[in-house]
Amino acid sequence: MSKELKNIGDEVMAKIREGQVKMKPKYYFIVGSVLSFVGLVSSLITSVFLIALTRFAFRSHGGIFAEYRFEQLVSNFPWWAPILAVVSLFIGIKLIRRYDFSYKKNFVYVVIWLVLAVFMAGLVFDMTGLNDIWLQHGPMKGIMRQYFDEGGVRSGLGQKHLQANISRGIKLPFLKD
Amino acid sequence: MQNDIEKLSDEAIVERVRKSDQEFYSVIMKRYQDRLMRYAGGLIKDKDKATDIVQSSFIKAFINLNGFDTNKKFSSWIYRIVHNETMNLIDKNQKEAVFPDGFDVESGEDIEKDFEKKEIKEKIEKCLADMPVLYSEPLSLYYLDEKSYEEISDILQIPMGTVATRISRAKLLMKKLCQKN
Numbered sequence: 027m028s029k030e031l032k033n034i035g036d037e038v039m040a041k042i043r044e045g046q047v048k049m050k051p052k053y054y055f056i057v058g059s060v061l062s063f064v065g066l067v068s069s070l071i072t073s074v075f076l077i078a079l080t081r082f083a084f085r086s087h088g089g090i091f092a093e094y095r096f097e098q099l100v101s102n103f104p105w106w107a108p109i110l111a112v113v114s115l116f117i118g119i120k121l122i123r124r125y126d127f128s129y130k131k132n133f134v135y136v137v138i139w140l141v142l143a144v145f146m147a148g149l150v151f152d153m154t155g156l157n158d159i160w161l162q163h164g165p166m167k168g169i170m171r172q173y174f175d176e177g178g179v180r181s182g183l184g185q186k187h188l189q190a191n192i193s194r195g196i197k198l199p200f201l202k203d
Numbered sequence: 204m205q206n207d208i209e210k211l212s213d214e215a216i217v218e219r220v221r222k223s224d225q226e227f228y229s230v231i232m233k234r235y236q237d238r239l240m241r242y243a244g245g246l247i248k249d250k251d252k253a254t255d256i257v258q259s260s261f262i263k264a265f266i267n268l269n270g271f272d273t274n275k276k277f278s279s280w281i282y283r284i285v286h287n288e289t290m291n292l293i294d295k296n297q298k299e300a301v302f303p304d305g306f307d308v309e310s311g312e313d314i315e316k317d318f319e320k321k322e323i324k325e326k327i328e329k330c331l332a333d334m335p336v337l338y339s340e341p342l343s344l345y346y347l348d349e350k351s352y353e354e355i356s357d358i359l360q361i362p363m364g365t366v367a368t369r370i371s372r373a374k375l376l377m378k379k380l381c382q383k384n
Binding site: 033034035038039042048051052054055 | 254266269
């Protein structure tokens with residue numbers, strides 16, 4: 027064995043013995059994996075729901091109302107959910123960014139496939155009526171209920187929300203001065 | 204005792220290092236350092252840098268040892284770490300020649316008959332230095348480190364079909380380079 031090679035082993039072992047190099051504990055990787063999983067799942071749920079809801083809203087109230095409807099969606103949407111998703115994913119990936127087989131995957135392709143998958147899933151949810159199931163039993167029950175109550179599917183134009191926006195001075199494109 | 208240790212699989216040794224005795228890590232290093240030095244040296248073409256790469260790879264592997272899944276092959280994992288370390292250094296230094304645009308070699312031709320594995324192994328060592336990393340790396344892993352297509356696919360994070368294509372093209376390229384030399 028050459029001198030350099032012997033030195034590599036000796037130097038690494040010396041650092042280990044002296045405590046300069048320490049193994050990361052197992053829980054570090056578990057926390058990272060759990061956070062990544064939570065982030066991924068919550069981002070998927072949020073995105074699918076957003077797409078399905080947006081499509082539903084535009085279909086129900088097209089034309090000049092679409093913009094207002096979108097604004098209403100934005101104001102009703104639980105922004106904590108995507109923020110949680112991003113934060114969990116960020117911390118999770120950072121924690122588990124170890125040298126395993128998932129390291130250095132081509133994340134551009136991963137993101138493209140994820141966006142396409144979410145978009146397709148959103149359309150499928152909308153077309154198959156899974157929205158209704160979510161409305162009654164799913165994870166977005168509260169948000170959907172709020173959307174329907176405030177958004178005015180039952181009350182036509184969403185008078186309550188409309189009035190609130192007008193009183194706050196928000197200019198709506200379809201209303202004459 | 205020594206024989207018993209030698210019989211242990213890499214994954215079993217990793218398990219021991221993690222659970223009871225960190226000294227066993229030297230066994231792992233002993234098993235891999237020659238091969239990894241040759242692998243890193245072939246990529247970076249600088250002995251001192253290859254030594255640094257192998258050393259830092261062993262350190263990173265030790266730090267992240269609890270993240271290694273013992274159901275997978277340790278060999279692929281450690282090669283992957285060395286690959287990443289080398290590529291990071293190459294990116295940093297930007298010394299390695301980029302593969303020329305538009306370069307392509309006709310593929311699909313089965314030249315396995317022309318080259319026996321042993322003969323190729325000897326020629327590879329001579330011609331590898333003149334080859335772009337894109338092709339020299341899978342070729343070196345296949346013939347010199349005797350990795351399977353699946354292992355190379357894990358190490359380089361490319362599909363097995365791409366591994367096969369690159370090796371096939373590398374052989375054609377090598378034929379040209381070796382004949383020229």
